[in-house]
Amino acid sequence: MATKPTSFIARAPGRVNLIGDHTDYTGGLVLPMTIDRWTVIRGTRRPSGGDGRVSLVSADEPEPLRLDLPVADPATVEPHWGRYVAGVAAEMREPMAIEGHITTDIPVGAGLSSSAALELVAALALGFDGTPTELALLGQRAEQRASGVPCGIMDQLCIAAGVADHALLIDCHSLSVQPVSLPDGIEVVVRFVVHRTLAGSEYAERVEQCAIAEREIGPLRLATPDSVATIGDARIRRRARHVVTENGRVREFAAALADDDLNRAGELMAASHASLRDDYETSTAAMDVAVEQLMGTPGVYGARITGGGFGGCVVALAEPGAITDGWSVRAVDGASIMIDTEG
Ligand code: GLA
Numbered sequence: 001m002a003t004k005p006t007s008f009i010a011r012a013p014g015r016v017n018l019i020g021d022h023t024d025y026t027g028g029l030v031l032p033m034t035i036d037r038w039t040v041i042r043g044t045r046r047p048s049g050g051d052g053r054v055s056l057v058s059a060d061e062p063e064p065l066r067l068d069l070p071v072a073d074p075a076t077v078e079p080h081w082g083r084y085v086a087g088v089a090a091e092m093r094e095p096m097a098i099e100g101h102i103t104t105d106i107p108v109g110a111g112l113s114s115s116a117a118l119e120l121v122a123a124l125a126l127g128f129d130g131t132p133t134e135l136a137l138l139g140q141r142a143e144q145r146a147s148g149v150p151c152g153i154m155d156q157l158c159i160a161a162g163v164a165d166h167a168l169l170i171d172c173h174s175l176s177v178q179p180v181s182l183p184d185g186i187e188v189v190v191r192f193v194v195h196r197t198l199a200g201s202e203y204a205e206r207v208e209q210c211a212i213a214e215r216e217i218g219p220l221r222l223a224t225p226d227s228v229a230t231i232g233d234a235r236i237r238r239r240a241r242h243v244v245t246e247n248g249r250v251r252e253f254a255a256a257l258a259d260d261d262l263n264r265a266g267e268l269m270a271a272s273h274a275s276l277r278d279d280y281e282t283s284t285a286a287m288d289v290a291v292e293q294l295m296g297t298p299g300v301y302g303a304r305i306t307g308g309g310f311g312g313c314v315v316a317l318a319e320p321g322a323i324t325d326g327w328s329v330r331a332v333d334g335a336s337i338m339i340d341t342e343g
Contacts, residue, residue, distance in 0.1 A: 012124070014112040030170050041122065052097025107192060110192050136175075213228075220243045
């Protein structure tokens with residue numbers, strides 16, 4: 001006898017990274033927070049035994065997703081947005097058959113992790129059962145399979161483990177997550193600058209350059225400025241210097257927030273931007289202009305590019321109301337699902 005379908009509503013927020021970019025894939029430190037924008041799936045599901053169908057309509061996409069389980073190769077699924085859902089289904093042992101409707105207010109291609117939110121909300125809808133860390137690791141594998149981008153764990157772990165009103169200090173080696181409360185009387189503002197995609201960007205090349213540095217001096221998360229200085233190739237040395245100094249800035253930033261030292265926190269954000277611009281070369285002229293403009297605005301403590309780079313958004317820490325052109329964002333709880341047990 002066929003099981004009755006169960007109704008559910010699953011949702012996952014986006015994220016913005018306050019500091020610690022291009023450190024996660026070397027097991028470094030990051031300090032992101034979730035934002036109060038969500039991707040939501042409303043639908044019904046039933047156990048499939050692994051060979052049912054996923055049927056999803058998105059409010060923002062012309063083409064629906066009709067996916068037969070099991071999924072062989074997520075990277076070839078059409079429409080393109082369905083690859084993230086397919087990646088998740090391919091990574092799950094027995095994904096459920098679902099029918100549903102997706103909405104989102106996370107801008108796509110803006111560096112606010114719309115794809116990670118889609119992966120996590122899809123995993124919950126498809127019946128994922130496990131810890132936030134396991135959910136994040138599943139999402140990361142799905143992203144890598146769907147997009148071919150060798151991304152780190154930051155986005156998925158932030159979205160899985162989010163805590164309202166807190167940023168998260170994440171050690172991407174141990175995967176420990178420490179909520180860091182945001183001081184009263186500050187505003188986190190995100191300003192969109194330009195669309196970007198990490199597939200086809202130099203993201204993978206940066207990951208490879210870090211691997212080259214690690215073959216020369218060992219794990220970058222343990223490296224010192226002195227060991228970085230011994231790297232022979234000047235470009236690889238600059239990339240490693242960014243990672244090592246950025247890990248230090250994340251540590252100091254968390255301490256500055258705990259001490260309510262917002263000026264110091266702002267200086268660290270500015271230094272992080274300079275390092276991504278000069279040593280890591282993942283900023284662009286338009287992003288630099290946006291950061292300079294924000295840094296020159298009265299009441300702004302600090303500003304920087306956020307996320308993978310090559311475009312996207314900048315983030316600023318400011319006195320409330322100081323920035324009029326941007327989204328004021330609030331940290332919210334991580335991805336969750338509500339299941340109608342009566343249904
Ligand atoms: C993207 C990736 C993350 C991380 C950032 C840069 O968002 O998905 O894993 O590497 O870029 O910090």
